[in-house]
Amino acid sequence: MHLFKLIYRNTFRHKQRTWLTILGVTIAILAFGILRTLVNAWYAGVEASSSVRLITRNSISLVFPLPLSYKEKIQRIPGVENVSYAVWFNGTYISEKNFIPNFAIEPESFLEIYPEYVLPDDQKAAFFRDRGAVIAGRKVAERFDWKIGDTIPLIGTIYPGTWNFTLRGIYHGAEKNTDETQFFFHWNYLNESLKKSLPNRADQVGIYIEKIADPDLAPRVSEAIDETFKNSLAETLTETEKSFQLSFISMTEAIVVVIQLVSFMVIIIIMAVVANTMVMTARERIGEYAIMKTLGFGGWHLSVLIFGESLLITTIGCVFGVALTFPSAKIFREHIGTYFPVFTISLNTMLLSLAASTLVGIMAAVAPAWHATRIRIAEGLRRIG
């Protein structure tokens, strides 16, 4: 016999109470894991950003465009290896509930700067050749059951009319956190149409994307770009891709903070629940602890029993909670994947869950262990009978 056997048997002495506590820990860890994953999903764009990419936009606001003519000037700035551009199209597929992030891009340079969007060579060539072509991410293609060659209509909101595209490629992400829900088509296709229908909006882009030779060059190149267009009709603001993505999150930061607070509140609540279980458990066993002390067991032996029991409960709850996080995240992904294209449970989240459950197990046992080790034997023995 070993003390661990006693820990195990003590843990399941009151099966109903123990399993209810484990259930509580499981739900708490599940909620914690999902909320942490949600926060991570919020930052997925930031995480996926590259340190060798800069984004240039109109310094007044993102909604104001930049002239196409800036491309050549940006290309000449030392440190810039390649330049591309994109326009937020904001088209709707069939109805508004089918949200797809869709952009008009300059295909060759864009795919060179974003190597994480991986396309088979034949599909890439087909996309480059056909001005009315579009490429879509794997997830969005699966969602709408699109096949290569399908015609996909988008209803324009910023750019009125119905725009038909032919699906020439389906990309997949090179990394786990690559967004596979996007929809890219030729900027030229949009621009040629605008020249006819809305000529004052033609030859403009939403943002420029620069690939730089070295991340260390970012401050200098950014400054140089913005200096180039100083005092022009469209002054620019250039920042790293990470800063650009963070500027989006800052708009919704309050929500992220609330989600983070709730995730920690869940842990604090379950800490109180487990502590309550452990206090009840220790109080019931004061007589037994007194007997063990009588037999020569010291305070640390009793602490091992109490901490061990508490940690066993929280660890079992954690294992169940983390195991359930995966199917739950899958369900979330299916339902809110449009808004959170990258909704995967990270190793960091799992480790945080384990750390949280360990902390709960330790904190819940502190008071009962302290009380048990301090109880006088004669007093403890009087509680028996």
Next chain:
Amino acid sequence: MGNRKQPIVEIRNLSKSYRRGSEVISVLENINLDIPEGEFLAFMGPSGSGKSTLLNLIAGIDGADSGMILVGGVDITSMTESELAYWRSINVGFIFQFYNLIPVLTAFENVELPLLLTWLSRKERREHVEAALRMVNLSDRMDHYPGQLSGGQQQRVAIARAIVTDPTILVADEPTGDLDRASAESVLGLMALLNREFGKTIIMVTHDPHAAEKAHTIITFEKGILGAPV
């Protein structure tokens, strides 16, 4: 007490009081007592007379206000809490009124419990436990949990647990208080056997005159004062 043998327990000027609110209640006052090795001694007296308190002090599970207790020549009143715990694990075997077995452990595991504090190997522990359970005639019940045993059997398991470490003294606080007559007789017989055949020094607190008859010597208590040994 007689001078038959060297005293295993020597108590000198021992006093103990309890505090209840602002009131201090004196339980034992200036006690002096020698208990010879191999003695079977019974403390009798009304409730609150101090007999269990003295037993607890001799067993090192309570602390005195003043005075000295030597067990086997060792002053246990000067020991720290952890030193006392270690000393008890080696020198004292406990038998309680309500058996005080751990309900989630089998008879075997309950008896093995004090041996977990020793350096004995698993095999050696098994041998000790089996011998102790054999001595109390419970070899066939070693895999039973306390809830599956009668009161008398549980008390015999408790006796096996008390003797498994081969302690210097056995202390028993109302060992037959929760037993029927037949079981009480069996437990008392076993204690008498341990005293007679194995020379164990036994100090027993009891209300039961029949149980006290098994002892060599009876000391009666009256409000913290020891009567003459009988």
